[in-house]
Amino acid sequence: MSESGGQAQNPARVRAFEGVLARIEERIAADGLTVGDRLPGERQLAEQLGVSRSSVREALRVLESLGVVSSQVGRGPDAGAVLTSRPGSALTGLLRLHLGLATLSMREVVDTRLMIEQWSAEHAARSRTGLESMAQALAAMDAARSPEEFVEHDIAFHAAIAEASGNRLTSAIMQALRGAVQRFAIDAVVRLGDTGDLQADHRRIYGAIRDGDAATAMEAITVHLERAYPPSAGRLG
Amino acid sequence: MSESGGQAQNPARVRAFEGVLARIEERIAADGLTVGDRLPGERQLAEQLGVSRSSVREALRVLESLGVVSSQVGRGPDAGAVLTSRPGSALTGLLRLHLGLATLSMREVVDTRLMIEQWSAEHAARSRTGLESMAQALAAMDAARSPEEFVEHDIAFHAAIAEASGNRLTSAIMQALRGAVQRFAIDAVVRLGDTGDLQADHRRIYGAIRDGDAATAMEAITVHLERAYPPSAGRLG
DNA sequence: ATGGATGTATGGTCTGACCATATTTGGTCT
């Protein structure tokens, strides 16, 4: 550390913050860090890695955008950069941006969602778990008095199916897809005018999962999503 | 804008770089910016948005990590922050980190990949496109003289199927999943000792897609992936 | 014990500087 001048100003083939990213990843693997653990403070990290605090911050911003850390100001056990796990929110941001850039069309997102929901329903039927959450959401939808309220619990119902599949990755992807198309959900409910058909779908899906009938569960969720987002229905992308 | 002092040092409910992010997103939507367009320089952006260059840079790092922009140094038409579209690489990084954090298990990734490949094969069979790329990869695998070489073209084969599905989102997700499990692919080839069975699978998949037989394509790819990544096969996660 | 004032570590932001890179520009030589 007895550099005379200071800033290393090297070729910088890899940018400083990329090095920081790599080092932090190594550290997570080597030290077996996991969700809830804290990273050293920005200043300390900068010193340890021999870079400026700005570079450390850029790396932390990347980790944050990827849903891996979360920064808290102040002091105490919860302050600083804490390892978290929010793959869903990261995916949501990613989708929103790429939709904005027209890299992806809404149709592609909706189709992908159909794929995930079919898969989730099938696996949920096999595991037959999470039935309680589904039933609760079902009842809440019955009691809903506005499209907004209905959609809120509708989201919970579908989330319960995804969770019941037992796969956190597909569940996270579905969360993200859901977030990306959410603004269309209320429109869909309003367009249909009545939620009776949707609720009938929901009950059919629920019943099939409860009975362990994977084929029916898949078919029912397909019908349901095509009702809400008709393949040819207007302006989705 | 006749602020006396300088740095606004406000409550900062939303951090400065988040504001920049929002403004850039607005700008993309409003100006209809698309892939290939350039963003203003960091210094100019900072002045326009009334924040420091550091904050602009943090926002750009986020956009870069999400695969939306790409920065080039130097001068000229290609220099600066250019809008790009690399949802795949963004997803790859996201998965790698979450796998490292044990947020996700390898089994979940492999299962998700199976879902995507099934779906892709089915849709590829319906569209019957991309056959040329598949055939090329097939021939290249025949000629491969090492596991590494074989896997390289195997990746190309599966990527061709994903592309043929016509859905850029599922294709991007599969790319990412592929990258996450890639290190196991060579192991799998070595373990099997012979690539004959794998190639037979490939030809069966190719034939089904060529003939537009969606059901067989799905079934064939399921068999294929279970051969390479047996559900009960050792240490995947 | 309790409660408030003070200390302090942490992230958030800004300023201004310099480096590395690559194009643009302009001048010089042939």
Added chain:
DNA sequence: AGACCAAATATGGTCAGACCATACATCCAT
């Protein structure tokens, strides 16, 4: 006029040092 080389310039990359806002930790007086 054309080709070639040098200087100017614009851009991202990095650093150093400062100050603010926040929230817990500590200490002291009651």
